[in-house]
Amino acid sequence: MSKKTLPDELRSVLAEHALDAPEAEASIAHVFSQTLHGDPLAAPRATRRLPHRALLTAAAAVLVLTLGGFGIVSATRQHGSSGAASSTADRASQPTPASATPRGLLPLSSRLAQRSGGATRGSIGDGQMPAAPPPPGLDCTGTPSGKAVLGGSAPLEVSAAVQPLYIYEFHCADAQGARSASTVLSYALISGVLQQRTVLVPVENDLYVDQLSTAKDSVILQGQRGPLGSYLHVELTSTDGGRNFQSRTEELAAPCAGTDLAVSMQRIDAITSGLSQTPGYTLLQLRNKGYYPCVVSGYLTVAGQPGAGTPTETLLGPAGGVTDPTYPIVQLVPGGMATAMIENGSSPGSCAPATSLSVTLPNGQAVGKVAVPALPLCAALLHPLVDNERGST
Amino acid sequence: MTDVVGGVGTEFSRFVRIHSTALLRSAYLLTGDRVDAEELLQDTLVRLYPKWPKVVAAELPLAYVRRSLTNNFLNGRRRRSARDLLFAEPPERGYEPDPAGALSNRALVRELLDGLSAKQRAVVVLRFYEDLDDAAIAEIVGCRRPTVRSIISRSLSQLRSETERRSAAAPAPQTNGSNR
Numbered sequence: 001m002s003k004k005t006l007p008d009e010l011r012s013v014l015a016e017h018a019l020d021a022p023e024a025e026a027s028i029a030h031v032f033s034q035t036l037h038g039d040p041l042a043a044p045r046a047t048r049r050l051p052h053r054a055l056l057t058a059a060a061a062v063l064v065l066t067l068g069g070f071g072i073v074s075a076t077r078q079h080g081s082s083g084a085a086s087s088t089a090d091r092a093s094q095p096t097p098a099s100a101t102p103r104g105l106l107p108l109s110s111r112l113a114q115r116s117g118g119a120t121r122g123s124i125g126d127g128q129m130p131a132a133p134p135p136p137g138l139d140c141t142g143t144p145s146g147k148a149v150l151g152g153s154a155p156l157e158v159s160a161a162v163q164p165l166y167i168y169e170f171h172c173a174d175a176q177g178a179r180s181a182s183t184v185l186s187y188a189l190i191s192g193v194l195q196q197r198t199v200l201v202p203v204e205n206d207l208y209v210d211q212l213s214t215a216k217d218s219v220i221l222q223g224q225r226g227p228l229g230s231y232l233h234v235e236l237t238s239t240d241g242g243r244n245f246q247s248r249t250e251e252l253a254a255p256c257a258g259t260d261l262a263v264s265m266q267r268i269d270a271i272t273s274g275l276s277q278t279p280g281y282t283l284l285q286l287r288n289k290g291y292y293p294c295v296v297s298g299y300l301t302v303a304g305q306p307g308a309g310t311p312t313e314t315l316l317g318p319a320g321g322v323t324d325p326t327y328p329i330v331q332l333v334p335g336g337m338a339t340a341m342i343e344n345g346s347s348p349g350s351c352a353p354a355t356s357l358s359v360t361l362p363n364g365q366a367v368g369k370v371a372v373p374a375l376p377l378c379a380a381l382l383h384p385l386v387d388n389e390r391g392s393t
Numbered sequence: 394m395t396d397v398v399g400g401v402g403t404e405f406s407r408f409v410r411i412h413s414t415a416l417l418r419s420a421y422l423l424t425g426d427r428v429d430a431e432e433l434l435q436d437t438l439v440r441l442y443p444k445w446p447k448v449v450a451a452e453l454p455l456a457y458v459r460r461s462l463t464n465n466f467l468n469g470r471r472r473r474s475a476r477d478l479l480f481a482e483p484p485e486r487g488y489e490p491d492p493a494g495a496l497s498n499r500a501l502v503r504e505l506l507d508g509l510s511a512k513q514r515a516v517v518v519l520r521f522y523e524d525l526d527d528a529a530i531a532e533i534v535g536c537r538r539p540t541v542r543s544i545i546s547r548s549l550s551q552l553r554s555e556t557e558r559r560s561a562a563a564p565a566p567q568t569n570g571s572n573r
Contacts, residue, residue, distance in 0.1 A: 006553055007521060013503060014422055014522040021421035022431055024413035030435050031409055035442040036402050262524070289524050291455045293411065334415035334455075 012264070015287065018335065129153050132168055133187065133194045138203070140172035143180050149173050149325050151182060152212035158242040159217055163188060165197060165242045167219050169209045176314055177327035177384055178298070182209040182223065186242060200236055200245060207232070210329045219245070222252070224295060224329050228363045230254050231295040231331060253331050256294035258365035261286045261332075265357070265370045282342040282375060284359060286367065286385070288332035297329040298362035299384050300340050302377070304354025305369070309378035311342060327384035338385045345379030353377070405445045409438060412455055416462060422518045423466045425507055433469065437462045459523070460533040463515050467534070505552050513551075516544045 132150045140146040151169040158165055165186045172180040184201035187194040200219060201207055209223040210231075221234040231253040236245040266283040284302070288294060303310050322328065330338045353374035359367045362385075413434065420437075421430035441448055441461055451457040506514060512534065519530045520541075527538040534541070 006549055006556075010517065010521040010549075010552075013506075014518065017503060018418035018422055018522060020427075021418040022427045024417045024434075027417060027431050027435050027438075028409055028413050030431075031413075031438045031442075032406065034435070034439045036406060291453065334412065335418050336414075 015335075015337075129155060130166060130187075130189055130194050133196070135168075135170035135183065136185070136196060138170050138172065138183055140180065143172040143174050143178070146172040146174045146180065151209060154212055154214045154219075156186065156214045156219060156242065157216050158238060161241045166194065167200070167212065167214060169201075169212050169221075171208070171326075173325040176299075177322065177325065178227070179208065179326040181206045181226075184209060184212070184219070184221065186219075197242065198245070201234075207234070208329065217242075224297065227298070228255055231329065253293040253295040255363060256286075256288070256296040256332060256361060256365075258361055258367045260288055260290040260294050261361075261367050262289045263287075263359045263367045263370045265372055267373060280344045282344075282372060282380075284340045284342065284357070284370070286332070286338045286340075286359075288334055288336050291334055293331055293333045293336070295329060295331050296338060296361060296363075296385055297327060299327075299382055300362065300367075301360040301364075302342065302382060303358045303360075304351070304375065304377035305356045305358060306352075309351035309354075311377055311380045311382040314382045314384070322384060322386060328386055330385050330387040332387075336387075338387055340385045341383040342375070342377075343381040343383065345376065345381060351376070351378035404449055405442055408448075408454065408458075412458070413438075416458065419459065419518065419523065420462060420466070422522055423463065423515060425514075433462065433466055437465045440465070456529070456533075463519070463533050464535070467511055467515060505555050508555075509548055509551070513544055513548045516541055517548050520545055 132153060135148045135150070138148045140148050148170055149172070151171055153166065153168045156165040156167050165188055167184065167186050169182050169184045171182045181203050182201060183199065183203045185199055186197045188197050189195075201209070201221070206226050206229075207221070207223050208225075208227060209221050211220075211222040213220045217238050219236040221236070222232065223234075224231055230251045233250045233252050235248045237248070238245045264285045264287070266285060268281050268283070284300060286296070299314050301310070332338055354372055354377045355374065356369050356371045357375070357377075358369050361367060416437075417430055417434050420433045421427060424430045424433055437458065441458060448454050448457050506517065509517065515534055516530055519525045519533060525533070527541045530541045531538045536544075
């Protein structure tokens with residue numbers, strides 16, 4: 001059986017074969033129709049109007065624990081004007097390459113591209129959002145080379161109000177894809193100018209918003225508590241026309257522990273075509289072998305052995321599966337897989353080729369070792385973890 | 394059971410939403426067929442719903458459901474084998490050697506898995522996909538630990554010898570065997 005042992009081959013074949021299983025959506029619907037006579041969460045609760053794909057993945061998330069309030073308190077109402085609208089920060093209109101769409105939760109930019117690409121809401125002008133205002137009070141000086149970016153936006157229809165509110169999420173991002181906590185604000189369009197109404201989520205709450213959507217009277221957020229924390233579902237609901245919001249927070253996934261994951265690798269050698277040559281790369285694959293979903297984001301720590309050094313540079317880009325300014329928050333359902341690409345460098349580097357890699361999660365927990373065929377690691381480029389079961393590209 | 398917003402219904406709904414993808418993959422590996430896998434999962438969950446409080450009370454509810462899924466699969470296979478006596482020999486499946494070695498191995502392993510008995514296949518899936526230990530597999534399948542080890546050893550041996558036999562018998566790579 002080539003170079004692998006039969007048990008290893010079996011593991012590999014079964015893991016790959018399992019991905020050919022059908023989507024669970026039809027089975028879930030059938031089970032609900034036979035037991036609960038419908039979907040108990042979707043039907044009576046109109047607030048869960050997440051996009052289809054996101055809903056499926058969120059549905060596949062962990063045991064949902066009500067945390068009794070994450071502290072995203074009812075909005076501090078602010079009437080100060082935010083000034084004229086600016087289009088420079090609005091990524092909503094930027095096209096997102098289809099190849100970058102991950103399999104799991106869609107990043108905000110992808111969702112925004114979908115929204116601006118045709119999702120309509122009749123009462124709010126065909127889903128058009130006013131150009132985003134500059135983020136107020138967002139200090140990015142704490143993020144090295146960081147700049148403020150618009151993560152997402154959505155119109156909010158509120159009861160007893162003629163005009164909708166507009167919800168914007170901002171955060172800082174640096175060149176390596178790291179980001180800061182979010183600030184989420186609501187605005188009203190008054191005489192053609194966006195004016196800030198409320199701060200729904202202040203930066204101090206340390207929520208890294210990954211998704212933003214709205215239902216009538218509700219803003220629905222999903223994101224990570226801190227850069228390495230749990231993945232949360234937060235609903236902010238207003239009963240007074242958008243002046244104040246009550247929050248409800250649930251934990252969807254705990255941070256991945258090293259023991260939750262199994263590491264494997266896939267080596268893709270260099271390909272020469274005509275005059276060009278693509279450098280080879282190695283995909284580190286982390287599979288959730290636990291019973292519950294977990295969440296992970298950022299760069300792995302990879303150390304080559306014996307004494308073969310570590311990748312000296314990190315890289316954020318489409319080659320590694322990322323087209324956003326920030327790396328994704330990856331939710332791993334049981335059996336799900338995340339990958340991180342190690343791109344071969346253009347030179348062999350000065351260190352001895354590694355024959356095995358020691359892999360550690362961004363939170364410092366060791367995952368394990370994986371054998372690799374003579375990888376010149378210290379000249380390699382490390383990409384962040386992405387949610388992609390079949391590879392990063 | 395009628396309180397679907399805050400009671401058993403919600404717990405059941407959440408479990409189904411959270412774990413169906415993983416369970417369906419397991420069901421697919423057990424059955425080897427997409428439709429059979431869906432039927433197996435749906436049947437298992439619908440059967441478990443009336444006794445969901447018992448499932449939730451288990452130390453590991455997911456393990457409980459996996460056990461039910463596997464038992465359902467094994468029982469279904471027993472029923473099916475009793476029904477399908479007309480097909481004493483399975484239809485022969487062709488295996489064409491693939492010049493790309495890795496792909497051949499995978500296709501071969503996959504095909505050979507189909508040749509294992511239902512119980513052997515369940516044990517192989519539980520060990521090599523679910524990464525369960527002997528004790529957990531023994532509990533799920535309903536046998537003793539030495540039996541699990543024996544089944545794994547026999548299955549691997551069967552896979553290995555069949556792989557070697559076919560590799561030895563396979564001619565040099567040709568296109569569609571046209572000159573045979």
